[in-house]
Amino acid sequence: MNALDFSLLVAACSFAAGLLGSLTGLGGGVVIVPLLALAFHVDIHYAIGASLMAVIATSSGAAAAYVREGFSNIRIGMFLEIATTFGAIFGAYLATITPTRGIAIVFGCILIFSAAISNRRRKPHGADTADSLATRLRLNGSFPVSGEKQSYNVRRVPLGFGLMFGAGTLSGLLGIGSGAVKVLAMDEAMQVPFKVSTTTSNFMIGVTAAASAGIYLSRGYIDPSLVMPVTLGVLAGSLVGAKLLVRARTRSIRIVFAIVIAALGVEMIFSGITGRF
Amino acid sequence: MPNSMPKAAPNPSRRPAADDAQLDIRISLLLRTGVLTSAFVILAGGILYLLRHAHDATHYKTFHGVPPHLHSLSGIVTAALHGDSLAIIQFGILLLIATPVARVVFSVVAFLLERDFLYVVISTIVLLVLLYSLIWH
Numbered sequence: 001m002n003a004l005d006f007s008l009l010v011a012a013c014s015f016a017a018g019l020l021g022s023l024t025g026l027g028g029g030v031v032i033v034p035l036l037a038l039a040f041h042v043d044i045h046y047a048i049g050a051s052l053m054a055v056i057a058t059s060s061g062a063a064a065a066y067v068r069e070g071f072s073n074i075r076i077g078m079f080l081e082i083a084t085t086f087g088a089i090f091g092a093y094l095a096t097i098t099p100t101r102g103i104a105i106v107f108g109c110i111l112i113f114s115a116a117i118s119n120r121r122r123k124p125h126g127a128d129t130a131d132s133l134a135t136r137l138r139l140n141g142s143f144p145v146s147g148e149k150q151s152y153n154v155r156r157v158p159l160g161f162g163l164m165f166g167a168g169t170l171s172g173l174l175g176i177g178s179g180a181v182k183v184l185a186m187d188e189a190m191q192v193p194f195k196v197s198t199t200t201s202n203f204m205i206g207v208t209a210a211a212s213a214g215i216y217l218s219r220g221y222i223d224p225s226l227v228m229p230v231t232l233g234v235l236a237g238s239l240v241g242a243k244l245l246v247r248a249r250t251r252s253i254r255i256v257f258a259i260v261i262a263a264l265g266v267e268m269i270f271s272g273i274t275g276r277f
Numbered sequence: 278m279p280n281s282m283p284k285a286a287p288n289p290s291r292r293p294a295a296d297d298a299q300l301d302i303r304i305s306l307l308l309r310t311g312v313l314t315s316a317f318v319i320l321a322g323g324i325l326y327l328l329r330h331a332h333d334a335t336h337y338k339t340f341h342g343v344p345p346h347l348h349s350l351s352g353i354v355t356a357a358l359h360g361d362s363l364a365i366i367q368f369g370i371l372l373l374i375a376t377p378v379a380r381v382v383f384s385v386v387a388f389l390l391e392r393d394f395l396y397v398v399i400s401t402i403v404l405l406v407l408l409y410s411l412i413w414h
Contacts, residue, residue: 002331002334078400082406218349222367224343231370
């Protein structure tokens with residue numbers, strides 16, 4: 001395939017990934033690596049490099065909108081970014097020593113996990129009582145609910161912090177935002193209301209990804225001619241998705257997209273085990 | 278009128294909400310500007326690349342690593358100034374990576390102005406980790 005056809009085709013697929021990722025809230029980044037590796041036969045290191053750049057673009061683009069609306073908690077985000085950035089550097093080192101097949105298998109497991117938790121019921125309110133560590137770190141906050149401020153408390157900070165290190169490691173190893181793990185750490189461990197955890201997770205993804213980007217760049221994983229169609233496609237798709245979001249019925253789309261993600265996960269594990277990469 | 282009107286919040290550890298909103302809006306603007314600028318540079322470099330190399334064969338199947346001059350800031354800037362289309366795209370990518378980093382720098386300054394020293398320390402730690410990865414690595 002020549003460069004022009006390749007770029008246009010990759011840009012179109014990335015647009016679709018960004019659109020679906022934004023409509024479903026599952027993020028477009030998670031399907032970019034399997035798409036490039038399985039459909040376009042791109043080496044997995046180039047694929048995770050391009051995916052990571054798309055993740056930074058969509059995260060920063062979406063965070064710009066969320067931060068303005070006052071849902072994200074900048075203190076929770078900043079505090080947990082200590083864990084995710086250390087994890088991201090660790091993960092990026094792991095990516096340089098892990099064989100391609102190993103990366104593919106771990107990736108497959110994460111895809112299936114993301115699909116599995118995407119339709120679970122989530123708590124709209126936080127915990128009743130505050131945790132003393134959360135209070136000392138000033139993590140408790142409030143967010144707008146139909147014009148009024150509703151306050152919430154944060155709990156089990158050390159557990160959330162530990163899980164965030166794991167989320168950062170996966171982000172650096174696989175070139176994804178690992179929004180699913182971040183949201184789980186905030187929802188389940190720290191009991192942050194889901195509107196706050198979703199937007200704060202998005203806010204953190206760009207900084208986490210930037211921590212592995214330097215290592216990817218110096219190892220030659222960031223190929224400009226591949227990053228160009230992927231990043232522009234995903235970014236445009238996610239911006240269009242954000243505009244459509246108000247009108248679209250997202251539940252059925254989310255179920256279909258979750259099935260696609262799970263199927264890609266199975267395919268990644270299978271390809272990893274049989275050594276097709 | 279007694280001058281004991283809302284002077285300080287009941288809990289001194291909490292900031293007034295107005296500061297939060299101001300900070301949020303500035304961060305939002307910073308992120309948007311960074312992403313749009315980098316997307317524009319990547320697009321410009323990409324168009325230039327495709328005009329010159331439309332019929333080249335692609336080479337992503339096996340990993341060779343990107344040429345070394347596209348690994349470092351100085352190499353990228355030098356090549357971009359010579360009109361190398363891949364280096365222009367790579368420069369746009371650097372702007373993209375710099376956007377969340379700039380957000381952290383901005384947070385350090387904002388927390389400093391608010392005299393929230395705990396969060397000055399926390400955001401400085403995050404900044405140092407990012408700089409380690411981007412510069413000293």
